[in-house]
């Protein structure tokens with residue numbers, strides 16, 4: 001379980017910060033790809049009969065795939081981070097995001113660093129099923 005291992009290694013707050021940073025880096029990649037696609041389409045439009053137009057179509061197609069992957073990655077990272085964050089408050093004392101990871105399974109067992117209360121946080125497949 002990748003999120004559980006990373007949360008155990010870095011702590012929830014640093015893990016969450018890293019997820020947001022990586023997610024927005026993917027969003028910026030997506031937006032830059034969109035600009036490249038628009039510029040590529042414009043250059044193709046002016047020389048539709050040239051052999052370079054075919055090469056530009058192929059280039060735009062590849063950049064489009066990168067753009068689509070970046071957008072999906074951005075959405076996945078932010079959705080997962082928000083879902084895990086919604087389970088990260090201690091039910092006993094209300095402390096948010098300060099816990100130690102006890103088990104790195106599909107349902108991550110954690111212990112509050114303030115009051116030692118234990119609870120489970122779904123990650124991976126269990127996370128998706130708990131939100132359905």
Ligand SMILES: [Zn+2]
Pocket residue numbers: 090091092093094095112113114115116117
């Ligand atoms: Zn607590």
